[in-house]
Amino acid sequence: MDxxxxxxxxxxxxxxxxxxxxxQDVSIDFPSGQYYAIIGxxxxxxxxxxxxxxxxxxxxxxxxxxxxxxxxxxKKQKNLKEIRRRVGIVFQFPEHQLFEETxxxxxxxxxxxxxxxxxxxxxxxxxxxxQVGLPEEILSKSPFDLSGGQMRRVAIAGVLAMEPDVLVLxxxxxxLDPRGRxxxxxxxxxxxxxxxxxxxxxxxxxxxxxxxxxxxxxxxxGRVYKEGTAEEIFASPEGLIELGLDVPEVVRxxxxxxxxxxxxxxxxxxxxxxxxxxxxxxxxxxDRK
Amino acid sequence: xxxKFIIGRYVPADSLLHRMDPRSKLILIFLFVCIVxxxxxxxTYGILLLYTFVMAFLSKVPLRFxxxxxxxxxxxxxxxxILHLFxxxxxxxxxxWGWFEVYEGGVRQGxxxxxxxxxxxxxxxLLTLTTTPIEITDGLEVLLGPLKxxxxxxxxxxxxxxxxxxxIPTLMQETDKIMKAQTARGVDFSSGPLKTRIQAIxxxxxxxxxxxxxxxxxxxxxxxxxxxxxxxGRTKYRQLKWTGLDTVMMLAFVVVTVTLFILRT
Numbered sequence: 001m002d003x004x005x006x007x008x009x010x011x012x013x014x015x016x017x018x019x020x021x022x023x024q025d026v027s028i029d030f031p032s033g034q035y036y037a038i039i040g041x042x043x044x045x046x047x048x049x050x051x052x053x054x055x056x057x058x059x060x061x062x063x064x065x066x067x068x069x070x071x072x073x074x075k076k077q078k079n080l081k082e083i084r085r086r087v088g089i090v091f092q093f094p095e096h097q098l099f100e101e102t103x104x105x106x107x108x109x110x111x112x113x114x115x116x117x118x119x120x121x122x123x124x125x126x127x128x129x130x131q132v133g134l135p136e137e138i139l140s141k142s143p144f145d146l147s148g149g150q151m152r153r154v155a156i157a158g159v160l161a162m163e164p165d166v167l168v169l170x171x172x173x174x175x176l177d178p179r180g181r182x183x184x185x186x187x188x189x190x191x192x193x194x195x196x197x198x199x200x201x202x203x204x205x206x207x208x209x210x211x212x213x214x215x216x217x218x219x220x221x222g223r224v225y226k227e228g229t230a231e232e233i234f235a236s237p238e239g240l241i242e243l244g245l246d247v248p249e250v251v252r253x254x255x256x257x258x259x260x261x262x263x264x265x266x267x268x269x270x271x272x273x274x275x276x277x278x279x280x281x282x283x284x285x286x287d288r289k
Numbered sequence: 290x291x292x293k294f295i296i297g298r299y300v301p302a303d304s305l306l307h308r309m310d311p312r313s314k315l316i317l318i319f320l321f322v323c324i325v326x327x328x329x330x331x332x333t334y335g336i337l338l339l340y341t342f343v344m345a346f347l348s349k350v351p352l353r354f355x356x357x358x359x360x361x362x363x364x365x366x367x368x369x370x371i372l373h374l375f376x377x378x379x380x381x382x383x384x385x386w387g388w389f390e391v392y393e394g395g396v397r398q399g400x401x402x403x404x405x406x407x408x409x410x411x412x413x414x415l416l417t418l419t420t421t422p423i424e425i426t427d428g429l430e431v432l433l434g435p436l437k438x439x440x441x442x443x444x445x446x447x448x449x450x451x452x453x454x455x456x457i458p459t460l461m462q463e464t465d466k467i468m469k470a471q472t473a474r475g476v477d478f479s480s481g482p483l484k485t486r487i488q489a490i491x492x493x494x495x496x497x498x499x500x501x502x503x504x505x506x507x508x509x510x511x512x513x514x515x516x517x518x519x520x521x522g523r524t525k526y527r528q529l530k531w532t533g534l535d536t537v538m539m540l541a542f543v544v545v546t547v548t549l550f551i552l553r554t
Contacts, residue, residue, distance in 0.1 A: 017300050017354055056469050081475060089473040096463075097470040099495035109492070113475030144499070158474065 001067040001086055001165045001198065003030040003053055008062035010048050022048040023222045035192055035199045037209035039245065040219030046202045049219070053168050053200065054087035055080050085114045088164030092171050094155035095148065103154050104139040110162040128157040132187060149180045166198040185212065206246045210234065210270045231268045250275050299421050304349035305534065306419040311428030313535035317542055318416050324546050325405050330554045334404055340545050341408050348419050355414060362410055366403045373399035422454035427527060444520025467496045
């Protein structure tokens with residue numbers, strides 16, 4: 001399902017002294033099956049963009065096209081359930097949304113809201129709990145007896161069980177240890193590939209964006225600052241550094257190497273392996289420009 | 290969601306009212322609530338109305354915003370008016386319509402009482418609009434200070450007030466966040482039959498309770514870690530200062546009060 005934002009503007013608490021402009025003139029296309037990353041500082045408007053993707057917020061100006069639904073400021077929207085089912089959002093700290101007595105019930109909550117039978121929902125619960133890397137026994141436990149990391153996974157399973165076509169992730173690894181982070185990010189990537197999902201990741205981490213995303217959107221002060229593939233974005237890291245955004249360590253290292261040796265490597269490396277190969281090549285004296 | 294609701298809200302600005310000492314504001318409001326009942330004819334109500342609007346003007350909060358925010362209490366005012374209109378049978382009969390009889394006294398009484406109501410709400414809103422909750426509790430703590438002599442827990446009360454006021458916005462944010470998360474999971478908070486809407490509250494309340502308890506515990510630990518042990522010997526970071534401005538405001542208020550007493554019938 002394609003989602004596209006066209007010149008979207010959003011003001012919080014419009015028409016009061018508290019009015020704040022969160023985003024303006026934001027136009028992004030999220031085609032089906034692509035992995036997008038949205039990066040920016042706190043307050044750059046990325047979370048606001050995210051909430052437009054399943055019509056939780058309606059733009060104060062501009063158009064949001066979700067599949068064949070058009071969401072604008074003018075008319076009140078009805079029957080948004082279909083959109084909500086097809087676009088699953090994993091909010092920041094999703095474990096805060098857990099409320100049921102057992103993990104199973106909590107995972108079933110989403111699907112059953114969308115009219116899935118209890119039996120089918122339980123089946124989905126068993127399936128998704130495995131997908132997020134937890135044992136099936138956990139289904140009968142109370143979500144509040146679990147560790148923080150496990151709660152996070154249960155909450156994610158609750159969104160996956162809705163079987164969305166588009167998965168929107170708002171800093172899904174915030175507050176996890178490095179191993180948990182990697183596991184969760186790998187899991188989302190695997191799901192993205194296996195289920196042919198569209199994935200939209202909102203993150204601070206340039207590393208994650210560079211590793212997984214097909215395209216990266218950089219937000220700055222409520223506007224889209226730059227959009228492109230990881231190579232395009234990191235080809236000129238100076239601008240990013242000026243904005244105070246982090247550049248992946250690999251890219252920074254490559255810059256240093258190029259400066260020290262006075263030579264350009266043949267391409268922008270995004271992983272350590274690529275960079276190692278390139279530097280090996282360079283040291284072997286392979287003459288490149 | 291709470292976009293236009295203004296009761297209990299603070300609007301930051303730099304105005305005369307903002308700069309007043311919370312103690313003088315509290316005393317003023319308290320006295321104002323008393324003198325509203327002194328007015329009993331059009332002239333005195335006119336003076337009160339003028340005074341209130343001058344204050345609203347001095348607060349630099351847009352008048353349209355204040356009045357817009359009072360909409361939720363508007364029906365209460367209208368209700369009061371109608372009640373008095375029909376129940377006061379005083380003076381000349383103005384018109385009759387079936388059972389309903391409207392007397393001159395009813396119109397008068399209705400107008401005065403709803404005006405009184407309106408003035409009270411407007412004035413108290415001005416207090417919260419121009420004073421941060423922390424200032425209000427600081428002011429209250431000082432003003433209620435003498436009660437300590439009779440073992441009234443003034444400090445504890447002030448602390449409780451400031452903590453709960455402090456966490457109202459946090460709680461609102463939290464509510465908003467969880468509502469959004471559950472909406473994304475297919476809960477519909479704003480439409481559907483009453484029964485399902487009441488059921489929809491459970492997925493909202495349970496997480497809210499849990500996070501509130503957690504937050505309360507964390508707060509208690511943080512306070513203890515920083516050596517909190519009650520009000521005994523505790524110094525203040527924000528010192529209250531009574532300035533010339535406060536004295537002038539008080540004097541202006543005294544003038545208004547005296548005029549009211551002279552002009553009332």
